[in-house]
Ligand code: GUN
């Protein structure tokens with residue numbers, strides 16, 4: 001297999017947050033109409049105009065031509081449950097009923113390796129079909145669900161974060177661990193997988209209601225002792241959930257305080273949803289350097305509420321973008337962007353295509369402290385790339401033909417595109433998905 005080649009064609013990458021205005025801030029993007037990405041042993045060796053790079057290229061190097069397409073860094077999904085792939089689109093419930101009726105019964109099945117392994121493979125196939133090359137992933141509470149996922153991701157050479165759900169109360173017995181048993185399993189998984197190849201471990205207490213104080217405390221100790229670990233959980237998604245947390249933790253003055261008391265709020269902590277937060281809580285999250293995963297298709301599907309992105313921005317709180325499948329209805333980042341735009345419209349804060357694609361790539365990489373490796377196309381970055389097709393469908397082709405600027409073309413892609421617009425997905429320097 002050749003380990004070096006050039007991908008030639010239109011290319012877009014972000015260098016900085018483009019800001020919220022209609023046009024990106026000066027210097028925040030790099031767009032090359034006839035660009036070239038020189039890939040070498042899984043990394044980007046050079047990025048330039050093709051004609052400037054050509055004289056530097058070794059004779060006979062393979063050049064793949066993507067004229068009419070658009071290369072971008074692979075998309076990043078900051079919050080998704082692989083074990084919920086097969087309960088997507090389960091009808092008619094809000095969070096707590098949805099968990100009890102659909103989610104927990106399905107997650108019970110992941111006690112069996114024979115069940116977990118094919119779902120992990122199918123999930124990664126779907127992610128790549130959707131243009132996503134990195135995700136922060138909830139497994140189930142069974143260690144074997146985590147092993148199955150990490151084995152599959154490692155074999156494909158993907159950069160992934162994942163963890164075993166910690167849950168020692170208020171869930172079916174087949175899903176609950178114990179405060180210390182859950183931590184022991186977690187420590188073993190960290191030893192086996194954290195830092196192996198492109199994998200990282202994310203501590204995964206499901207959410208406050210399903211962990212005892214003891215379990216939350218022990219999780220906080222793990223994080224304190226190994227600050228390069230990640231942490232993922234849920235926060236303030238649904239009104240019924242918030243009331244339940246207040247009953248279970250009367251000593252805490254708000255939901256976030258539960259996590260703060262146990263040492264779970266840090267710069268590598270991702271809190272999914274954070275819809276119903278005070279500005280004070282947003283400021284505390286910002287001070288800690290944590291991020292909120294905005295999951296628009298999930299929030300609309302479960303009727304959880306409208307996420308106020310600008311209130312977070314005002315508080316200096318980082319927002320990442322996520323699918324939250326299985327409550328989310330679309331694994332593809334383009335679908336996430338479309339829903340984020342629609343939520344924004346209802347709040348009078350529409351999302352520009354610049355902001356949208358920034359968040360899917362460099363913004364999410366920064367929120368997850370992965371921007372040294374992924375999220376942009378630059379020399380030394382890992383070669384994770386999505387090749388978009390702005391003419392993927394007859395309708396998209398018509399709309400693209402009418403677009404007068406790159407901004408308009410991007411906006412059409414984010415509103416009209418879906419996984420048909422993902423022409424190829426490259427990860428670790430290899431083409432891992434090509435549209436049929
Ligand atoms: N809160 C606790 N668990 C879950 C989950 O699996 N999905 C969502 N959307 N919210 C949760």
Ligand code: ZN
Pocket residue numbers: 079080081234272324
């Ligand atoms: Zn979730």
